Amino acid sequence: MRTRLAPYLFVAPAMLLLVTFGVFPIFVALAVSLTNMNISAFANISNVDFVGLDNYVKLFDDADFWQALGNTGLFAVLGVPSIVLLSLAVALLLNHSDHWIFRALRSFYFIPAITAIVAISLIWGYLYNTQFGFLNYVLSFAGIDQVQWLSDPLLAKFSVALVAVWRGTGLNIIIFLAALQGVPREYLEAASLDGASEWRKTFSIVLPLLRFAIFFVTVTTIISWGQFFDEPFVLTDGGPLGATTSVSIFLYKEGFRLNQFGYASAGSIVLFAIIAVITLVQLRARKADDEY
Template identity: 45%
Template sequence: MRFNPAFWFVAPALALLVVFFFLPVGAALGLSFTDFDIYALADIGRLRFVGLDNYRRLFGDAEFWTALRNTLYFVAVGGPLSVLVSLAAALLVNHRLTPFKGLFRSLLFLPVVTTLVAVAVVWRYLYQPRYGVLNYLLGGFGIGPVDWLGDPDWAMPAIILMAVWKNFGFNMIVFVAGLQNIPESLYEAASIDGAGARQQFLYITLPLLAPTFLFVAVITMIGHFQWFAEPYVMTQGGPAGSTLSIVLLMYQQGFRWWNLGYTSAIAFVLFGMVFLFAVFLAWLKRR
């Protein structure tokens, strides 16, 4: 069998993809049909094939439904909010009248490259019930202190606010690149025809940003479905499970209780959700 010379150029990348992606994914899929746990890790003879039992157990697990509800809440609220904040910031730093554009872009991008532990320390101080800056500001309006991370009703909004601030800078840079690809002549022609700033935004900027919107939406939603670091660092899934995410549940089941077969089942359910959501966004874009 004779291979095209181009094959040998892509063969190293394909080999790495097979070894470090497809083989682990296939192994995890196989584990999801077993009861692989710490005992099987010590003695492979204890490994048993259980078929779909892990998936049946998963859909009957109240903790999984709590994690799913929290994750969907985070995706439904945090995702659009992050995209809108990113777009607003991109429009501001890309405006022709904005001075020091490079400086503002760098400053707004800094939270993305800042370690989450350092960010968590700062935000935990901001949210501190008695001495936090946020409650101090609310006190100026006569509003009593709020236990932001200790109250089940407020913990999720508090983490969403921190996550939006931490991550919007990346999407902002992508939107800026999309805005700079829109020909200036279109705005000049629209201005000559009497279109105002609002009409130019609705009929020029938004339609021509559609491919960028799709990319940002897909990347943002996939990242939000994999929401883990914020609740792990800030609340450990509490209080009362109000910030427990699917990925945090996977971590707890896999590395705290060593139920690796059950954890693999959770992972593939999450994969299915992300895949279906990405397909839906692609369909929505075509519509």
């Protein structure tokens, strides 16, 4: 009996934390989304009324929500392929040598992942500054007029996405490097004896063996971009004209600035459902690939 129970006892603390801070809040948000809860409800619970699906009907009729959803989709389209491909390319280059320079570069690329997002965004804000920013200063030597990096609605999307790509690449480089360490050297040596080039070995041996790592990085990156918040919040606060307002920023403003907890909870449930469906589709595709 002790042998059978031991694994569950070791897993129990982690599962308890997961249920408490991961699963339970989802059901709380679902319940709140069916009410008109606001800040006054904390003082008097009788102020909370059941409104059914009214919040969801209002949400799907809200042009600001659809704009935020479209922005989030665009950010994901820009960011996910960029991070996955850039991280994989850098990891492949760093894995070719164990020289101390390459070991130092591995640490260097990981620094953005452990740096405070506020500090990162403030530095990039100065770089993007229209009047005295470094980027415009460099462009001035080429005779280019001042670029409105964060003031132009279209350009602001790409500017904010660039910061997130730069910050998100470091952690994924480490993940790919760890996966590359698991590639059997015998396969590469055998391919070298057969006269295979580095490109041939990379595409025929290395990349197929990295399928799970690529899948893992892709899934986690999509989830993180679906919850995109930090960079646009600090750099533009969702502006200009809502051009960089993600769904997460929209929910934050509705819940904590406009005091509409029920309405914001409905939006969070919709966002959770979208991310869950995308993740399940990817898991299904991964399972079909393994069966094939």
